Amino acid sequence: MPAAKDPANAIGPAIILVEPQLGENIGMVARAMANFGLSELRLVNPRDGWPSEKARAAASRADHVIDATKVFDDLASAVADLNFVFATTARERDGFKPVRGPVEAGRALRARGQAGLRTGILFGRERFGLYNDEVGLADEIVTFPVDPSFSSLNIAQAVLLMSYEWMKSGLAEETATNFSGPELVPATKEQLHSLFTYLEGALEARGYFRPEEKKPKMVDNLRAVLTRAGFAEPELKVLRGIISSLDRFSPAMPRGDGSPGDDPRRLPAARKRAADKES
Amino acid sequence: MPAAKDPANAIGPAIILVEPQLGENIGMVARAMANFGLSELRLVNPRDGWPSEKARAAASRADHVIDATKVFDDLASAVADLNFVFATTARERDGFKPVRGPVEAGRALRARGQAGLRTGILFGRERFGLYNDEVGLADEIVTFPVDPSFSSLNIAQAVLLMSYEWMKSGLAEETATNFSGPELVPATKEQLHSLFTYLEGALEARGYFRPEEKKPKMVDNLRAVLTRAGFAEPELKVLRGIISSLDRFSPAMPRGDGSPGDDPRRLPAARKRAADKES
Numbered sequence: 001m002p003a004a005k006d007p008a009n010a011i012g013p014a015i016i017l018v019e020p021q022l023g024e025n026i027g028m029v030a031r032a033m034a035n036f037g038l039s040e041l042r043l044v045n046p047r048d049g050w051p052s053e054k055a056r057a058a059a060s061r062a063d064h065v066i067d068a069t070k071v072f073d074d075l076a077s078a079v080a081d082l083n084f085v086f087a088t089t090a091r092e093r094d095g096f097k098p099v100r101g102p103v104e105a106g107r108a109l110r111a112r113g114q115a116g117l118r119t120g121i122l123f124g125r126e127r128f129g130l131y132n133d134e135v136g137l138a139d140e141i142v143t144f145p146v147d148p149s150f151s152s153l154n155i156a157q158a159v160l161l162m163s164y165e166w167m168k169s170g171l172a173e174e175t176a177t178n179f180s181g182p183e184l185v186p187a188t189k190e191q192l193h194s195l196f197t198y199l200e201g202a203l204e205a206r207g208y209f210r211p212e213e214k215k216p217k218m219v220d221n222l223r224a225v226l227t228r229a230g231f232a233e234p235e236l237k238v239l240r241g242i243i244s245s246l247d248r249f250s251p252a253m254p255r256g257d258g259s260p261g262d263d264p265r266r267l268p269a270a271r272k273r274a275a276d277k278e279s
Numbered sequence: 280m281p282a283a284k285d286p287a288n289a290i291g292p293a294i295i296l297v298e299p300q301l302g303e304n305i306g307m308v309a310r311a312m313a314n315f316g317l318s319e320l321r322l323v324n325p326r327d328g329w330p331s332e333k334a335r336a337a338a339s340r341a342d343h344v345i346d347a348t349k350v351f352d353d354l355a356s357a358v359a360d361l362n363f364v365f366a367t368t369a370r371e372r373d374g375f376k377p378v379r380g381p382v383e384a385g386r387a388l389r390a391r392g393q394a395g396l397r398t399g400i401l402f403g404r405e406r407f408g409l410y411n412d413e414v415g416l417a418d419e420i421v422t423f424p425v426d427p428s429f430s431s432l433n434i435a436q437a438v439l440l441m442s443y444e445w446m447k448s449g450l451a452e453e454t455a456t457n458f459s460g461p462e463l464v465p466a467t468k469e470q471l472h473s474l475f476t477y478l479e480g481a482l483e484a485r486g487y488f489r490p491e492e493k494k495p496k497m498v499d500n501l502r503a504v505l506t507r508a509g510f511a512e513p514e515l516k517v518l519r520g521i522i523s524s525l526d527r528f529s530p531a532m533p534r535g536d537g538s539p540g541d542d543p544r545r546l547p548a549a550r551k552r553a554a555d556k557e558s
Binding site: 031034036039061063091092094096097098099100101103104123140141143144145146147148150151152153154157160161164167168173174175176177178179180181182184215232234235254 | 310311313314315316339340341350354370371374375376377379380382383419420423424425426427429430431432433434438439440443445446450453454455456458459460462463511513514
């Protein structure tokens, strides 16, 4: 579970779409927002009106975002109550606006939200983005590090990236994940050496270490391979089970000898019998 | 322009979609990839076959990705030539796989690509993702820091985030942007004080500093406001132009006195005339 620094106080930015055309895009924006904990969507003059069933369908159950969406006649009204606003743009603009990447912008929004300021992010029309005078209503510009030879993010993709960076800015660590893999720390040497002893005993009984004078080098190699992997204790148990199983039911002593389960305490005897037959 | 650490050697991961259903989604995946410099798309048993005109339409000119897409009958074949594979999953799985966030995964893919290894990322079906045995074919798991109460990324969104993190891992700095704002470093104090002198002269001529005994405090306040903003030299020029313009064409001395342009060298005389009329 990612530990937000202050979930209670983390007021996210409003997402403001200027003259969006397609209901599907508005719905995908809502879905993107909801995945990363944003819920305040504002529309300036949506072409096909509001509410929109196409938007609701595309939102994929982000109904709380769709239901709370507000519509404005002009951009100035849509940002009137905000203290700090980013404009997203794919191309360079003249003027005095600082330009940020999404990581920096996410952190800036988080910091201002934590300070009690209301923030927002402007996203332009599907076809040509924001007019210069609309960018002028923002404090700073945010732009995405897209491939300059193929720069074609749609608004839902742009909203997704900003929502994601906003969420990330609240993680205690950048590498935090919602769930973790097992704690696979390397086992102790005693545990590893116990596997060596067991495996080498089984191999010795089968005559693996031949000729005899090569045995030291063969043991070295085998131990090196099993050491480099850095196996954890549960992994060593899996390996021991594998070796035990291979050891017991060899082609030379097929299944059916009556030995039950994989109780390792029974193994030396089983191994001895197999070795007797092979040698 | 973001400086990739080694654009020439940066071989990106293959994006592998397991049994994708909708051509539109495949197209949006291609578009997402192309924005962030990835081009190798592999499909395992796409439900509606391949090629797909719906995919091409949704790819929004990412034709180079669509044209190079390869189709495989099973996942093992799709990853056969790869050295290192991530599986994306939204839910926890049993097993020994390490779990990474997208930032860490992007860096891991970049590092392995730079070392000459071929890498890939698996994305599951629209409805239920990857089966456990499919996750088993991967080396590690990557998962997204979504809101646990609304976790609903579609495959194109998931591919977008991974492609974005892969691109970012190649930036010289995390805050690099494709273009920059102006270098707005605060002007020197001499430049700022020159504005003070000019502005205070204009205000003095208009009788702004009244009563006289309050002038020091008024000057302090005015200077404090203009200092805190940290204006850069070009901004000071804009302000000087504004002051100059206000100074020249006051209501008390309307436009039409013949003074041209905004040549600051002409201003003292203009200001003097206005002051004469007002006082």
